[in-house]
Amino acid sequence: MRSSLLFVLLLSLKCGFGQAISSNAPKTENQDDLARIVGYSMMSGGASRFLETLSDQIGGRITGSPESKATADLILHTLKDAGFENAHFEDYTINPGWQHGPATGAVISPVHRDLYVASYGWAPGTPGPVEVPVADIGASADGHSPLPDRVRGAAVLVDLGSNGLSTNYVATRHLLARQLASAGAVAMFIVSDKPDRMLYTSAFLIYPRGPLPIVSIAKEDAAFLRRLLNHGPVKIRLDIQNSFSNGPVSERNVVADLGKDPNEMVLLTAHFDAWDPAQGANDNGGEVATVLEAARILKALNIQPRHTIRFVFFSGEEQSDLGSRAYVAQHKQELDKIRAVFNTDAGIQAPLGFKLYGRTDLEASTRKLISPLAALGADRVFTDADFDSDEESFMVVGVPAYSLAVEPGDYYARHHTIIDTFERIDPRMLSLHTAVLAAAGYTFANAEERPGRRFTPAEVKQLLQRTGLESLYELDYPGEKPY
Ligand SMILES: [Zn+2]
Numbered sequence: 407m408r409s410s411l412l413f414v415l416l417l418s419l420k421c422g423f424g425q426a427i428s429s430n431a432p433k434t435e436n437q438d439d440l441a442r443i444v445g446y447s448m449m450s451g452g453a454s455r456f457l458e459t460l461s462d463q464i465g466g467r468i469t470g471s472p473e474s475k476a477t478a479d480l481i482l483h484t485l486k487d488a489g490f491e492n493a494h495f496e497d498y499t500i501n502p503g504w505q506h507g508p509a510t511g512a513v514i515s516p517v518h519r520d521l522y523v524a525s526y527g528w529a530p531g532t533p534g535p536v537e538v539p540v541a542d543i544g545a546s547a548d549g550h551s552p553l554p555d556r557v558r559g560a561a562v563l564v565d566l567g568s569n570g571l572s573t574n575y576v577a578t579r580h581l582l583a584r585q586l587a588s589a590g591a592v593a594m595f596i597v598s599d600k601p602d603r604m605l606y607t608s609a610f611l612i613y614p615r616g617p618l619p620i621v622s623i624a625k626e627d628a629a630f631l632r633r634l635l636n637h638g639p640v641k642i643r644l645d646i647q648n649s650f651s652n653g654p655v656s657e658r659n660v661v662a663d664l665g666k667d668p669n670e671m672v673l674l675t676a677h678f679d680a681w682d683p684a685q686g687a688n689d690n691g692g693e694v695a696t697v698l699e700a701a702r703i704l705k706a707l708n709i710q711p712r713h714t715i716r717f718v719f720f721s722g723e724e725q726s727d728l729g730s731r732a733y734v735a736q737h738k739q740e741l742d743k744i745r746a747v748f749n750t751d752a753g754i755q756a757p758l759g760f761k762l763y764g765r766t767d768l769e770a771s772t773r774k775l776i777s778p779l780a781a782l783g784a785d786r787v788f789t790d791a792d793f794d795s796d797e798e799s800f801m802v803v804g805v806p807a808y809s810l811a812v813e814p815g816d817y818y819a820r821h822h823t824i825i826d827t828f829e830r831i832d833p834r835m836l837s838l839h840t841a842v843l844a845a846a847g848y849t850f851a852n853a854e855e856r857p858g859r860r861f862t863p864a865e866v867k868q869l870l871q872r873t874g875l876e877s878l879y880e881l882d883y884p885g886e887k888p889y
Contacts, residue, residue, distance in 0.1 A: 466682025507647030549581025
């Protein structure tokens with residue numbers, strides 16, 4: 407037994423396993439930098455501390471609100487403290503602004519019972535309390551086929567299949583809301599698919615102004631209404647007190663640069679606006695915290711990649727990427743200088759690698775560039791495409807756009823709900839995300855070659871066709887195209 411063990415040891419030394427350990431060969435500068443970046447990221451705890459402050463001191467932060475402004479202030483202050491003297495705001499406007507008022511609903515006939523309801527964003531309120539019948543059209547409507555007459559004057563229950571992000575669901579919601587409004591419905595009640603009587607909110611394709619009150623109703627409460635409807639007419643009282651601003655409201659992105667190469671840069675980005683049922687810890691406070699901590703660590707370690715790393719914190723993502731669209735418009739002249747954009751908005755679950763949004767031309771170079779992330783389990787590439795977040799604004803103008811891919815976990819159960827709270831975020835994952843983002847930003851900014859080139863408008867068009875995103879793109883950019 408002893409001799410065979412010695413044989414295995416000798417063999418492993420000869421075959422390289424032992425060689426790597428005993429080798430005195432100097433590490434490359436890259437490897438050394440990466441080891442320092444990852445080590446500091448795993449030990450600093452800075453992302454978790456920032457997220458606790460953001461979650462508990464500010465909480466929900468709807469675009470255009472005082473809380474959103476306070477968040478931009480906090481991010482700028484943190485960047486300045488970290489030594490980013492160039493950190494600054496970039497202003498833009500949204501129109502209109504929207505205030506989230508209280509929403510209540512109750513059955514008043516044939517019984518009396520409160521309902522669990524909440525308003526979608528940028529949807530109007532009711533003109534005071536209204537008493538209306540309930541009509542149920544279930545999952546039958548697709549936004550195109552004719553609606554039954556009973557929707558007129560009614561609160562209309564609809565099933566859209568998913569409250570998660572999916573291309574068809576969002577487009578159908580948009581079309582059906584318009585159709586219900588023109589048919590004279592008083593409110594659209596979208597049955598929540600969240601567990602445990604939770605509600606959902608969103609403003610994607612509802613901004614700038616929903617055509618009628620759009621309400622999330624708990625699945626259990628919708629089932630109750632349907633049981634009552636089986637026995638006869640049902641009447642509810644509904645009072646939604648949202649309001650819109652008269653005219654534009656100012657908003658801000660926050661931008662800071664590491665390095666001074668005016669000709670090439672890599673962007674690390676995250677949106678800081680969040681819905682207000684809870685704290686927006688997973689969507690998207692956690693990623694704001696990790697991008698901010700990546701910036702702080704790269705600065706503290708005096709890492710100087712060949713090209714600039716720019717950190718951009720967007721507001722307005724939840725209203726259809728308003729902050730990143732404003733950024734793209736304001737930086738139109740320098741879009742050719744962007745090597746890659748890394749957006750982060752899928753929650754603080756285990757990182758797996760990067761999504762390429764259909765850019766298969768980037769696959770080989772990306773695999774090579776992120777190969778050092780294998781040790782963190784984050785070296786996979788995913789070529790599927792969707793319009794999920796701010797990467798869309800860059801994808802549609804041809805800039806190589808990536809997002810951090812993560813295990814789904816329970817992201818969609820808590821996304822935009824009352825349980826998007828700080829204590830549900832695993833601090834180990836915050837450290838790991840910080841490490842992956844800082845390392846990817848550094849690797850891409852330090853590489854001799856770009857991962858690929860900017861697509862032409864014709865190539866973007868082909869990409870949208872190939873990935874099945876063309877019709878959503880038309881809905882999302884109904885007017886002038888960005889490219
Ligand atoms: Zn988000």
